[in-house]
Amino acid sequence: MAVLEDATPWNAPLNQACRGIAPALAAGNAGVLKPSEFTSATSLALGRITAEAGLPDGVLNVVTGVGPAVGTPLVSHPLVRRISFTGSVVTGRAVGRIAAERVIPIALELGGKSLLLVFADADLDAAARAAAMAVLINSGPICSATTRLLVERGVQDELVRRIGAILSDKRPGEHFGPIVTPPQFDKVLGMLATARQEGARAAVGGHKCEDGVPERGRYIQPTVLTDVKPDMQVAREEIFGPVLVSLPFDTEDEAAALANATQ
Known part of the structure; x- marks a missing residue:
């Protein structure tokens, strides 16, 4: 034994x-x-x-x-x-x-930075549902959550729009939960602030929830970041919050390189 x-x-x-x-x-x-x-x-x-x-x-x-x-x-x-x-x-x-x-x-x-890879001929509604669930389930903190969204450039805007339509009406405490500790809450908000400073844009979400939550609730809006560069912190490190980062690609070789561009 x-x-x-x-x-x-x-x-x-x-x-x-x-x-x-x-x-x-x-x-x-x-x-x-x-x-x-x-x-x-x-x-x-x-x-x-x-x-x-x-x-x-x-x-x-x-x-x-x-x-x-x-x-x-x-x-x-x-x-x-x-x-x-x-x-x-x-x-x-x-x-x-x-x-x-x-x-x-x-x-x-020790965590991950898994990806959802979407080509232009994919079922975009199915891809949008899968991408949305990656940030809604457990409010993001899952090691295997597909929090990197790699999308063929021609359909990126449309896919992000569909994901945003799913996430925008989700309510804290009902469709997604709070962040577990104050330090983790501050870490996620800090990474979002850094991403904005580096030029990323929140197509949906991007901040803590202000309305319709318990007074002391640590809720963060389900977020999709675009204009993300591969070397940004949010593209390379595990956020462990309800944040999806979207990066475009033009060719299969570029998609493979982006997919492998994290530790």
Whole structure:
């Protein structure tokens, strides 16, 4: 039997926890689940439910707390023989160094900047629905969300118009949710401000929600940015908010180059 240490993020805490812990338990191992300090409640509930279901004490352990105080000792512990981590690149590097020093297996999921590629002969209504869902589901914070929209130049304006028509009537608290923490809220707004300074234009959205939201709600308008250059921060880095960036292309080779132009 080995012990798996599974560190999970705040954006889909129960899903991320179960997909790491379930196969480990099924294979006869014990697990230690360390959830994000911002979203620990579902992991604690999972621990209680498994105990009530008859899982022996010590087989699934939920340990809460911040990374330096809890995460580092866990991944450094000699009884932990495999690590699964989902989160930021910075923390992933730190966890990876510990795993390398200990020579134990590690699985890292450190985000993404996935794309939706649309050619001129595509079904634009279907493409618009898919693009809109990328920023509405979970308000954007999904590692595999297709938040880069690469569109053949001749249909870019029309596709953006159709996406805007879908997003413009979506209401906060009903069709999309708030941003999870004040720092993340400020980060998304800061990236939008930087994009405007660099010449990007919000075809729809682009700001925090002002009307029809709870007084303290951290809601950001579903946003589509155009006039985006490939070297802009919003085109290269994960925003983790309800923001879609649209870039045009003229040829398949250009589309492939743009698709691969991120880390």
